[in-house]
Amino acid sequence: MRVLLSFAFLIAGLLVPCPAGFSVLGVGPAEAEAQETFIDMKGTHFIVRYTLPDEKAMAVQLLNKAEEAYERISRDIGFTRYVDFWTWDKRVKIILFPDQISYTRFTGQELWSRGYAARDSKLFRDRVVVTYDGQAETFTSILPHEIAHLILWDLLADTQSKTPVWLEEGVAQLEEADQRQMVKEAMRPVIAAGQHIPFNVFKDLQPSELKSEVQVTLFYAQSLSIVVFLIEKYGQSAFYRLFKELRDGRSFEAALARAYNGIINSMADLESRWIADASSF
Ligand SMILES: [Zn+2]
Numbered sequence: 001m002r003v004l005l006s007f008a009f010l011i012a013g014l015l016v017p018c019p020a021g022f023s024v025l026g027v028g029p030a031e032a033e034a035q036e037t038f039i040d041m042k043g044t045h046f047i048v049r050y051t052l053p054d055e056k057a058m059a060v061q062l063l064n065k066a067e068e069a070y071e072r073i074s075r076d077i078g079f080t081r082y083v084d085f086w087t088w089d090k091r092v093k094i095i096l097f098p099d100q101i102s103y104t105r106f107t108g109q110e111l112w113s114r115g116y117a118a119r120d121s122k123l124f125r126d127r128v129v130v131t132y133d134g135q136a137e138t139f140t141s142i143l144p145h146e147i148a149h150l151i152l153w154d155l156l157a158d159t160q161s162k163t164p165v166w167l168e169e170g171v172a173q174l175e176e177a178d179q180r181q182m183v184k185e186a187m188r189p190v191i192a193a194g195q196h197i198p199f200n201v202f203k204d205l206q207p208s209e210l211k212s213e214v215q216v217t218l219f220y221a222q223s224l225s226i227v228v229f230l231i232e233k234y235g236q237s238a239f240y241r242l243f244k245e246l247r248d249g250r251s252f253e254a255a256l257a258r259a260y261n262g263i264i265n266s267m268a269d270l271e272s273r274w275i276a277d278a279s280s281f
Helices: 002-014 053-076 100-107 138-155 165-174 179-192 213-234 236-247 252-259 267-279
Strands: 039-042 046-050 092-097 115-119 127-132
Touching: 039 053, 046 053, 053 092, 053 138, 092 100, 092 138, 100 127, 115 138, 127 138, 138 165, 165 179, 165 213, 179 213, 179 267, 213 236, 213 267, 236 252, 252 267
Parallel strands: 046 092, 092 127
Antiparallel strands: 039 046, 115 127
16 A cells, blocks of 8 residues: 555655657658747757747746756766857757647657657657646746757767666656655665565666556656656766766676676676665655
């Protein structure tokens, strides 16, 4: 019962299945940008594109919050040398549709989708964050989450290694407001009851393979919980090292063993230390 309650808590307040990274295919032949008349507002690293003149204040806020999120996320994953990369013609577009109906119609996203990021999709040829106006969680969740995905994709784009989906989703959620403490409290009873997703399954899992909403929710919560554990237990510099090793083309387990040398040598080590940590409170 405790476990079910904590899942209910997770579903209610914490996590939304994230369509980021899915390419947008199967939409009509014309590009969305050609069908809407957008007004551009340009910043250092972003261009906000919106459709209604009275959304100008929202666009200004989006631009400011996006720049803040960009600086913070680059710092959090140790990618500060990257800060001049998204400038001029490399600026990321934030496409703001006026409402959910036009967003869904033009992008072909699922009805539950509130925003997504893409690089070079058929619909939008550049790096984009696409969302719609009127959502309370735009600045606290959608924008930082999707910008984190774009930064991670760029950071790891040229490497041979495949970044586990859970690591990417864990970092993206880390950038959302107020998630750290919530996920710790939510995951503790799940781990105590032995109901987390076993790491030998979890390590290559795609949330789209999961059948139920509870399982998807657990996947996201577990992803964030492990990232929070790594950063809080072993520090930011080891976490930077993990991404440096991944960028150098190592497999995830090899990168993990080098970043957490002598402490965590495998996913099995990570699992047992993560469980022990959750049980120690
Ligand atoms: Zn995501």
